[in-house]
Amino acid sequence: MGAKILIADDDNRINELLCEIFSMEGYETISAKNGMQVIEYLEQGELVELIVLDVMMPGLDGWEVLDYVKEHFDVKVLILTALTGEMDEVRTLQKGADDYVAKPFKRAVLLERAKRLINEWNRIHEQDYICRDLRLSQAECKVYFKGEELKLTVKEYRLLLLLMQNSKIVLSREMILEKVWGIDYEGNDRVIDTHIKMLRQSLGEAGEYIRTVRGVGYSFDDEVVQE
Numbered sequence: 001m002g003a004k005i006l007i008a009d010d011d012n013r014i015n016e017l018l019c020e021i022f023s024m025e026g027y028e029t030i031s032a033k034n035g036m037q038v039i040e041y042l043e044q045g046e047l048v049e050l051i052v053l054d055v056m057m058p059g060l061d062g063w064e065v066l067d068y069v070k071e072h073f074d075v076k077v078l079i080l081t082a083l084t085g086e087m088d089e090v091r092t093l094q095k096g097a098d099d100y101v102a103k104p105f106k107r108a109v110l111l112e113r114a115k116r117l118i119n120e121w122n123r124i125h126e127q128d129y130i131c132r133d134l135r136l137s138q139a140e141c142k143v144y145f146k147g148e149e150l151k152l153t154v155k156e157y158r159l160l161l162l163l164m165q166n167s168k169i170v171l172s173r174e175m176i177l178e179k180v181w182g183i184d185y186e187g188n189d190r191v192i193d194t195h196i197k198m199l200r201q202s203l204g205e206a207g208e209y210i211r212t213v214r215g216v217g218y219s220f221d222d223e224v225v226q227e
Contacts, residue, residue, distance in 0.1 A: 002026040003118045004047060008038045008065070009054040009080070014103075018052060018080075021107060022114070035060025042073050043182055049121045050114055053097075055081040055088075063095060070096040072178065076117040080105060127226045129164040134206040136164055145206050155180065156199045163210060163220035172217040192218075 005027050009015045012033075019029040030048070032038045034057050042048065051069065055062030066077055079092045082103040092100045098120075099113050129136040133146045136157075143150045143160060152160065158180045163171065173189040181191070196218055200207030211221035 002028065003049040003122075004028045004030065005114065005118075006030045006032060006038060006041060006048050006051045006075075008032040008035070008051060008057065008062075010034055010057045011054070014054075021111070022052075025111060034058050035062070035065040038065050039068060042069065042075070045182055048075050049118050050076045050078060052078050052080050052114065055079060055083055055092075063091075066092075066095050066097055076121050078114060078117060080110070129161070129224050129226060131164065131167070131206075131209060131220070131222050131224045134203070134209070136161060143203075145204060150202055150204070152199070152202050155195055156202055159195055159199050160203075160220075163218065164224045167220045167222065167224035170213045170216055170219045176217060 002025070005022050007015055007018045007022070007029055009018065010033050015031055015033065019031055022029050030041060030046075032041060036059055038051065038053070039060070053062050053065060057065075060068075062079065062081065066079070069075060069077060076098045077096070078099045078101060079097045080101050080103060081088070081092075089100050089102075098117050101110050101113060126139045128138065135144045136142075137144070138161070141157065143152055143157065159176070162176065162179050173192050176192050177189055196210060196212075200210055203209075209220055209222045211219045213219060
């Protein structure tokens with residue numbers, strides 16, 4: 001199965017057509033009929049490479065969904081809308097959309113733009129993060145130290161990835177909770193301290209790269225390069 005695409009359009013006919021178009025190209029599709037459904041699905045923690053997002057939807061419109069998604073999730077967004085004015089396109093790009101296609105759309109153009117965004121997402125998420133003898137391979141979802149694979153839990157892996165992606169930046173407990181546990185997590189933020197302790201143990205010598213900033217959060221306190 002190919003990449004996963006979330007189709008968000010309140011017009012049933014268009015929604016079904018888009019799902020059919022992308023499914024025929026080998027992509028996995030999920031259908032949403034309003035903005036809230038988009039957010040609810042993403043908050044379940046499911047991996048989505050691309051959202052094809054209509055602007056004029058009931059409840060939360062596409063602009064509001066775009067703002068929220070870009071602040072809280074790592075996913076490409078392609079705006080597909082009947083709003084075709086120059087300022088509408090400018091507004092779309094200013095708000096952080098990754099691309100824009102006007103309705104009525106041409107199938108080949110839509111597919112090519114979607115493919116480009118998915119390939120770009122994949123390139124970013126296949127990069128290795130390296131710090132001295134520590135290497136995190138996103139393509140394998142594995143971590144190595146001095147060439148030996150380390151046994152990390154899913155939470156430990158996601159914690160380390162977040163820290164290495166933001167090396168030398170102090171991340172608050174609130175931010176870590178949101179990115180690793182999800183924005184709907186209702187437990188105590190001290191769960192982070194427990195998992196950081198476990199992560200350090202799993203990393204062995206490399207555990208010293210993680211710095212505690214009292215009263216604030218944590219930082220990966222060494223140089224990280226991407227390959």
